[in-house]
Amino acid sequence: MWxxxxxxxxxKVFGSVARTRVMxxxxxxxxxxxxxxxxxxxxxxxxxxxxxxELERQGIVVSRLSGNQRRVTVNAEWIAADExxxxxxxxxxxxxxxxxxxxxxxxxxxxxxxxxxxxxRDAA
Amino acid sequence: xxxPDATLREIALTxxxxxxxxxxxAVFCGGSAATFYAPQVYQSEDLDFVLTFGSExxxxxxxxxxxxxxxxxxxxxxxxxxxxTVEFPRGxxxxxxxxxxxxxxxxxxxxxxxxxSATDVVRDRLNKxxxxxxxxxxxxxxxxxxxxxxxxxxxxxxxxxxxxxxFEKRFDEALRVFERRVRERLL
Numbered sequence: 001m002w003x004x005x006x007x008x009x010x011x012k013v014f015g016s017v018a019r020t021r022v023m024x025x026x027x028x029x030x031x032x033x034x035x036x037x038x039x040x041x042x043x044x045x046x047x048x049x050x051x052x053x054e055l056e057r058q059g060i061v062v063s064r065l066s067g068n069q070r071r072v073t074v075n076a077e078w079i080a081a082d083e084x085x086x087x088x089x090x091x092x093x094x095x096x097x098x099x100x101x102x103x104x105x106x107x108x109x110x111x112x113x114x115x116x117x118x119x120x121r122d123a124a
Numbered sequence: 125x126x127x128p129d130a131t132l133r134e135i136a137l138t139x140x141x142x143x144x145x146x147x148x149x150a151v152f153c154g155g156s157a158a159t160f161y162a163p164q165v166y167q168s169e170d171l172d173f174v175l176t177f178g179s180e181x182x183x184x185x186x187x188x189x190x191x192x193x194x195x196x197x198x199x200x201x202x203x204x205x206x207x208x209t210v211e212f213p214r215g216x217x218x219x220x221x222x223x224x225x226x227x228x229x230x231x232x233x234x235x236x237x238x239x240x241s242a243t244d245v246v247r248d249r250l251n252k253x254x255x256x257x258x259x260x261x262x263x264x265x266x267x268x269x270x271x272x273x274x275x276x277x278x279x280x281x282x283x284x285x286x287x288x289x290x291f292e293k294r295f296d297e298a299l300r301v302f303e304r305r306v307r308e309r310l311l
Contacts, residue, residue, distance in 0.1 A: 103263040104260065105259065
């Protein structure tokens, strides 16, 4: 019997489990930063940074500094940017733990001063 | 009754009834309305009510909430016995460019609550997902669509209307991902 969690545990579409998780999270979030990717994917920060460097060298992602934070986005001009995004979103469907991590994040704006809920998330 | 064990649904009905008795017409909406329709899928701890036009009576609103034991602080209402907060975001009640005029009225015994429809909750959450890549909003939209009947044609039509120009690709993609998750019952 096929289980989504089993596939999630070993999905290596982009060469390794860590690389696959980093790729899927980075592409799905559209704009992110290495520390966020590390937190959501449970991949060590240094590994995330190495993978992002490699992706940047290949022209798949681009980064820019915002303050002291390195913001990473998929290079919209890259030849297969749309296809990569469609693939990442599809893979996310079969990566339940990564999907749950992304769903636990609030990315829409939040009024200043609004309290966080009991789990530490921003209130809905 | 507002207490530590009261669910969001119970509190919404209690607050809605207190407002109604003070002559305040307010519509329950936002992420908390998603929890109202799909409590096991999406948990909000913050109840949003929008006062409808002509009903923006701050004093009456405050009276209604204070009669239930709420105190007003930092633009929202807190209760000592419950972690659920109540807030009144500025109107008009709108989803994207659409002003919401048709709402549902839930009656349970002598309690009453005006709430946005399940279809509008899905439109609202999907709009948030498309605009901000907010996966928690996507999950709420899917959860509500799987839990209660939703007019999916109205959702599609809304997403096509909102997603114009540079937003077209984003909204098309959001709709595609939503429909796939509903079809595959992916929560």
